[in-house]
Amino acid sequence: MTAPVSVRGVSRFYGEAAALADVSLEIAAGEFIVLLGPSGCGKTTLLSILGGFVSPSAGQVFIGGRDMGGLPPAKRPTTTMFQDYALFPHMSLIDNVGFGLRMRGQPRRARDARALECLDMVGLSASAKRRPHELSGGQRQRVALARALAVDPDVLLLDEPLGALDLGLRRQMQEELKAIQKRVGTTFIHVTHDQEEAMAIADRIVVMNAGKVEDFATPAEIYLRPRSLFSAGFMGECNFLPARVEGPAGQGALALTGPSGPLTLPDAAFLGPAPAPGAEVTLCIRPEHLGPGPGGIPLGEGRIERLAFLGAHTRAVVAGAAGPLIAALPQTSPAREGDSIALWAAPEALVALPAAGD
Ligand SMILES: Nc1ncnc2c1ncn2[C@@H]1O[C@H](COP(=O)(O)OP(=O)(O)OP(=O)(O)O)[C@@H](O)[C@H]1O
Numbered sequence: 001m002t003a004p005v006s007v008r009g010v011s012r013f014y015g016e017a018a019a020l021a022d023v024s025l026e027i028a029a030g031e032f033i034v035l036l037g038p039s040g041c042g043k044t045t046l047l048s049i050l051g052g053f054v055s056p057s058a059g060q061v062f063i064g065g066r067d068m069g070g071l072p073p074a075k076r077p078t079t080t081m082f083q084d085y086a087l088f089p090h091m092s093l094i095d096n097v098g099f100g101l102r103m104r105g106q107p108r109r110a111r112d113a114r115a116l117e118c119l120d121m122v123g124l125s126a127s128a129k130r131r132p133h134e135l136s137g138g139q140r141q142r143v144a145l146a147r148a149l150a151v152d153p154d155v156l157l158l159d160e161p162l163g164a165l166d167l168g169l170r171r172q173m174q175e176e177l178k179a180i181q182k183r184v185g186t187t188f189i190h191v192t193h194d195q196e197e198a199m200a201i202a203d204r205i206v207v208m209n210a211g212k213v214e215d216f217a218t219p220a221e222i223y224l225r226p227r228s229l230f231s232a233g234f235m236g237e238c239n240f241l242p243a244r245v246e247g248p249a250g251q252g253a254l255a256l257t258g259p260s261g262p263l264t265l266p267d268a269a270f271l272g273p274a275p276a277p278g279a280e281v282t283l284c285i286r287p288e289h290l291g292p293g294p295g296g297i298p299l300g301e302g303r304i305e306r307l308a309f310l311g312a313h314t315r316a317v318v319a320g321a322a323g324p325l326i327a328a329l330p331q332t333s334p335a336r337e338g339d340s341i342a343l344w345a346a347p348e349a350l351v352a353l354p355a356a357g358d
Helices: 043-051 093-103 108-121 137-150 167-184 195-201 219-224 229-234
Strands: 005-014 017-027 032-036 058-063 078-081 155-159 187-192 204-209 212-217 239-248 253-258 261-266 280-285 297-309 314-320 323-329 340-345 351-354
Touching: 005 043, 017 043, 017 058, 017 212, 032 043, 032 167, 032 195, 043 058, 043 078, 043 155, 043 187, 078 137, 093 108, 093 137, 108 137, 108 167, 137 167, 167 187, 167 195, 187 195, 195 219, 204 219, 204 229, 212 219, 212 229, 229 239, 229 280, 229 351, 239 323, 261 297, 297 323, 314 340, 323 340
Parallel strands: 032 187, 032 204, 078 155, 155 187
Antiparallel strands: 005 017, 005 058, 204 212, 239 253, 239 280, 253 261, 280 351, 297 314, 297 340, 314 323
């Protein structure tokens, strides 16, 4: 089953410190949501509040329109899958997966049938009689997922479930998680600090920092149109350039002064209303939107300090008036370290945000 989740003004204090500060989110039924942010930003606290393991200091949580206030974990339509998804070593896989149903008093036949169905969902029905120690790490992970889904929660809460797996297995499990989630339609809320993982699996990502929500949007929106400097910098590499707004520059454009001189930006570069003359802004430019041009918005000349061939592109560190800028040059670029290069930014890919502190 599945349900929408509504988080309304939730805060959680530990002493004076706010682990979560006034967090509000509206999550639709069946969405795959990822809570993303650095260590200590409050991801686990939020997940624990949703699961009923921690109570909020303020605010409310609704699941399927029902106020969860005061309800213990077992009374909620949620299941939590923790990182150390301890399976019972002495039990077969089918008994492990059926354990939650046994606790709910389901007779053996019904729970075995459901457990087999869930093991089948994760590709392990042929191993139903085996014990956890006979499985690989990835297979044990799948059993834990089957166990979590066996009780048919409306919302599955996943706390860094792939954290202990090596990179190859992690990528494979991401694909599987996503496919299984689409098949069962349950709302998934998944915690990670890995940006790539978040982009690979999420319908929408909640970017968190210091107990607050910095951004809440699809991976593409967050990457291409970040709503905060933190979110822009956390979601992949980003160049930040200071600039000052001078005033209108004809239809749909603003004149600014950047580190290498005057530049004109389309109004669309500003996410909110265009800022007033004199406002300090920060331009956010992804490395792949910065190149040797010509064409687009000129960002001045610089000297290539370092080049690194990274396969898909060559990463260049260019020192210029704006400080070091990172540009993703094509594989075939003839550029050499020490060369001078004029950098241009693609105007449609440039985002201007209020400068830090404004
Ligand atoms: N039981 C607790 N008592 C005191 N402080 C706590 C407690 N639980 C969490 N905190 C604090 O709340 C803040 C948020 O912690 P939380 O575990 O939610 O972060 P996180 O984003 O999940 O981090 P990580 O990725 O390291 O797990 C941290 O500063 C943490 O020290």
